[in-house]
Amino acid sequence: MKNFLLLTMMFLILSSTSLLSQSSNKNKMSKADKAFMMQNYFEAEKLYKDAYSKEKNRAKKTELIFLQAECARNIGTPLHLKKATAMYKRAIKAKYPHSEIFLRLAQVLQKQQKFSDAIIQFEKYKTFKPEDERADIGIQSCLFAENALKNQSRYELSPFQHNSNQDDYSPCYSSRDYDEIFFTSSRDESFGKNKDGFSGNSFTDIYWSKYDNKKKRWSKPSAFEEPMNSGDHEATPTLNKRGNEFYFTRCMQNSNVKPIPTCEIYFSKKKGKSWISPVLLPLPYDSVSSFAHPSISADGKVLYFSSDMNGGYGGKDIWYIKKIQRDEWSEPINLGDEINTSGNELFPFIHQDGSLYFSSDGHVGMGGLDIFKATFDSENNLRFIDNMKSPINSCNDDFGIIFEDNEERGYLSSNRIGSKGDDIYRFNLPKLNITLSGIVTDFKTKQIITSATISLEGSDGSSYQINTDNSGRYFFDKDLIKENVTYQLNVSSDGYLSTNFTQSTIGIKQSLNLVQDIILEATLKEIVLPKIEYDYNSAQLRKESKDALDALINVLIENPNVVVQLRSHTDNRAGDDFNMELSQRRAQICVDYMVAKGIEPMRLIAIGMGENEPFVMDVKDGKLKLGILLDNKFIEKLKRKKDREKAHQYNRRTDFKVVLDSFYDSESDRVLPNKN
Template sequence: MRNKIIRLCLVSVIALFSANAQDRKIAKANKSFADYNYYKAISQYEALVENGNTSPEIYQNLGDAYYFNASYEEAAKWYEMLANQGSDAIDKEHMYRYAVSLRTIKKYDESDQWIARLNSAKQGDQRGRNFSSNRDYLKKIDERSGGYTIDSLDINSPESDFSPSFHNENIVFSTARDTSITSKNVHNWNKKEFLNLYTATPSGDNDFTNVGPFSGKLNSKLHESSTAFTKDGKTVYFTRNNGINGKFRRDDDGVSRLQIYRATLKNGKWGNLESMPFNADDHSVAHPTLNKAEDKLYFSSDMPGTMGQSDIWVAEIRKNGSLGTPVNLGPKINSESKETFPFITEDDILYFASDGHPGLGGMDIFATDVKNLENSTIVNLGEPINSIYDDFSLIINNDTRQGYFASNRINGRGSDDIYSFLELRPLDFECLKDIAGIVKDKKTGAMLSNTNIVVYNDKGQKISKTLSKNDGTFTLKGKCNEGNYQVVGEKATYEKGMANFENKNGSPVERIELLLSQIEEAPTGTDLAKYLKLEPIYFDFDKSFIRADARVILEKVLAYMRRYPSAKVDVRSHTDSRANDNYNIALSDRRAKSTIAYLVAQGIDKSRITGDGYGETQLTNDCGNGVPCSKEKHQLNRRSEFIVVD
């Protein structure tokens, strides 16, 4: 008995020791993860999994460690393990990261399903709205692909090279080559590699030479990257880690945040270093770019007011050099994920990298027209600029349409490489919304073909038009502007059919049903122009031939007479008061005969149509003989009317 008790005690001690050892290993892995040491955290977490630990937290952190290190295929594997733990195991943010990871391995259908789940679980998520309004995003990306040629540059090293910028005739870029540390997470706030600024001179063969450090004054023991130069090359805005006297300054989480500094060139040396007023210890500010007038500074930040991991912001640069309060560019550009590495062209086209808009893989490069942002769409540049990997930090010469960007795609020289490109065709930023629908006879339910479909905005302006097909369906494009719209269907012998819809940011394709009621036969004495709500038929001055616009109106009269074969019509033609009275009687008579002849030529029996000319005896206004009137007023009197008779 005593020996049994001893054995039980030993087992309990061993189990307790084992549990404590397991807890210590989890704590060490969690610390590595919290310290952004993802490589070490991955090996520690995977060892725990091999020993039978199936904690959702470990699966989640493993997925994140791979995700933040741009190893998306591995991230997808662990996010799948997390999702398999149950519907409550994976939160909304990890639904999105799982969807992005699936895109990078071209499992687009599965990715779309997870975005749809996110959209259902979190109403109002901008990423979900972006997806809902762009469900055919792969088709659109494919249509835009092929607009560029790209080449890798010889200036790339086995380490990270990225974030090129124009400086006079040269480029300046960021590199980790000085310490031979390779990492794929240069676009995260927690940079671990040692970065310096390098410069290179064009060699004339679409490449560069004379590669070397940019400035001993700007390169320091901290990390420098992402420059933006004024046109004269004498002022630079650049990114650097928060630090004092070459030592990193960290926040409460142990992260040395990124900040933007400004320096000026004097006597060939960079100096007069200034920290931007919106820099802070608790958030990052990075990746500056200047507009053409150099009175606006665009940048990326996770400062208070940011929607997601990082947003694109803009701040005014005043004439005295001071900067205004940063303004967030808003939900059309920014999302709950990452928008970063902005570049603004001379004509205010904003390029930026994002994993919050529908794309091909990790981060894709997008563009939009910020000077007309309300009416502009967000354009994915497509392949070959974008890939299933991370593509970012694009710049482009406004005149030559040649530029550079960075990517961590495979077959490069390092983890991040710089590529040159040439734009072959311009981008189209017109924002169009798909509108689809069907037209039916309200009474019978029959599909109505060849119905005129017109979309109007709330100001009554015509936005788009089309004709319904043989099966009554129609599709057309409308503007993306938010507001109220009306779709009108119009067909001969039918009353107009109308449907209204409200366009909101991110709203999906509009689906419209138009119901048109058949017009009843008009009683004797009715003016068909009023009954059918037709425009009067006008004639040119001193002419009696049928104009093109008149033929459109006559088609509706023809449709009515075909619909009601017993109907008879008296055509009454009128002139204006110019010329003498007898001449005008003769002219109007010719116009009546011309109108009758047109209807007969279209198949209407001659016995059903009569007509007379009334000259200037029945004017519609006061433009009588000798009264000065405009051409437009006179034209109102040159018309034909259609009166139903027995």
């Protein structure tokens, strides 16, 4: 009996302990779920891990493995990404029932540059959810990232010297000399004493640092005093061009009312050397939506920001408001679905040239948030969206980019491999050393031409002129030849026809010397245009004849001081008077055509030669051998009608000869050529 009572008591105690354990585990699960919902991933991860160690149910244990992986993925450090990968694989092995696990595993593999493995997981996810565009975008992004890492742009990156062991991100320039920056940091000396559950760091504040030109270094960062900084999150500062208006994001502490912290945009004005107490920017705030990442245009009239407010296209979208008058703004306007996606578009930056930089995880990219550049036309219509590629972008999160005006340098933020969380990086596009040189020679003699004039005009508005030296060479050095410019070269010399060339530095990715050797043809010589031919007894221009005249027009445009004589010829199948009149009409119709195209009449002389100058073959053409004079005596000896017609066609022609290279387009200085 005593033994029975003892056994009964032991059973009751064990049952009670089991019930208490189950109750305790449910309580931990509830706390973990709440922490996860509030994005307190560090806390949630610990609670899920603790709950897993006490859970007996196999299906629930599998769910807890997945939830731990989700926490690690959202924390996103390189160590946590590895951890997430292992946990997702464990959950898959334990038969986790939901297909989303393959998408999540693919995403963390992509961030670790394991592109082939990531594509396999994206493909698996597609078999379950073929309609979900995230799989196709993920596959395209992996292929894009592989190529981008192999073909990197010329940008160079280096870490900001005052990055801390916590998060540092989203700098902005606060002076026109670019020698002072404001930025966001969660370093230990922050105002707020609470820890952020998302990152595990202190709440963020806004800091400033000034560059010392003598010491060539930035000063130790200092935090703004209250009320600019507070016990909440302050982040993502931006200033107008004058530096007297300051906008930033403030995110309230977590609470039961707002399970996920909502963010609002504040602004402050400078009074003297101090900033007045910040006030809330008038936006349609509610208890759910967040408004963050302000960026003000150079003139202070347009402010861009990111928000998940109603009316967007997915997660967080980029919106803008226009200043109506002092402290009064328009209603928010969405940038549209060409920029905004079903993912997240964040951290806008409006460049002084009107282009918009932003970060997105919804466009094809390298993984995580990528930085993109949107270019607009003069009517503010979107032209292009370009991924900034590697090394600006990595397979992790890249965001918060800023530029110096008219320069390819600035700062960005990233949690890429090698960072200590979110870090600030300086970037710079090194200037290429591009030169342009060549030698100018005579077409016929092959001799060098000294003192030839080379005029250079760039698509950027630049204009230079130099002469060839005693060796016939010319040289434009690296200070004159710029990147991404198309140049027109005009080369001229006394006694020669001018010529034009085009050289471009667009797309050049390394320093080099562009070589453009130039050959000039001497003027005052006869030039035959064999394509100006006519039908029998006709003065009408054929299409191919017009094409030949167009080529001559281009020569005359390039050589505005040249006067030419157009001489038309006939075959010998009519009387002398008729042929002379026909050839004159043929010459004149060529002149009329060219005048209609813009050539000055005084530069064109029409002469009818009749049948007086038969053509001398300059090429072999069947029975018509090189050097043969196609006169009446020779043509009558040809047996085939086909050969005779061909000879007559060679004789029906117009050629031209340069008779003057010193024509001036003014009545007082005009030199008139002699027709003889």
